[in-house]
Amino acid sequence: MKYVCLKIYTYEKQKHKGILLYDWLLKLAKKNNIAGGNVFRAIAGYGHFGKIQEEHFFELASNVPVKISFIMKKEKVNSFLKLIKDEEIDLFYATTEVEYGRTNES
Numbered sequence: 198m199k200y201v202c203l204k205i206y207t208y209e210k211q212k213h214k215g216i217l218l219y220d221w222l223l224k225l226a227k228k229n230n231i232a233g234g235n236v237f238r239a240i241a242g243y244g245h246f247g248k249i250q251e252e253h254f255f256e257l258a259s260n261v262p263v264k265i266s267f268i269m270k271k272e273k274v275n276s277f278l279k280l281i282k283d284e285e286i287d288l289f290y291a292t293t294e295v296e297y298g299r300t301n302e303s
Contacts, residue, residue, distance in 0.1 A: 202295045203274050205265045205281075205288050209238060213286055222265050225280060231273060237264045268295060 211218040219236045226234045239262040243249045269277070274292060281288065 199294060199296050200268050201271050201274050201292050203267045203269065203277065203290060203292050205290045207263055207265070207288055208260050209263050210260045213284065218286070219263050219265050222281075226267055226277065229273075229277060229280065231267050231269050231277065234265060234267045237266065239263065268297060 205222060207218050209217075209219075213221045223234050223236065241249060241261065243262075267277070278290070
C-alpha cells in the first residue's frame with residue numbers, strides 16, 4: 198500500500214492553546230481519524246535560525262527538537278495541514294511517499 202509520511206518538526210516545549218504542541222497535534226490527528234502518530238525526541242538539533250538546541254545532563258530545562266510523524270493517504274495530509282494552517286501555527290514539515298505493511302498479517 199502506498200501512503201504518505203507527514204513529518205512535522207518543532208521543539209519540545211513549544212505550546213499551542215496552553216498545551217504542548219506535539220500533544221495538541223496528536224489530539225488533532227486522532228479527532229480527525231488519522232490512524233496513528235508518534236513523537237520522537239531528539240538529542241540535539243537546530244532549525245532555520247541556526248541555534249543549536251541540545252540536552253545536557255544537568256540541565257532540566259532543555260528544549261530539544263521533536264518530530265511528530267503520521268502515515269496517511271495524500272488527501273488526508275492536505276486536509277490535516279489545512280487545519281494546522283487555520284490555527285496560524287508556523288511549522289516546518291516534510292512529506293515522503295511510503296509503502297508499508299505488517300510482518301504478520303493474519
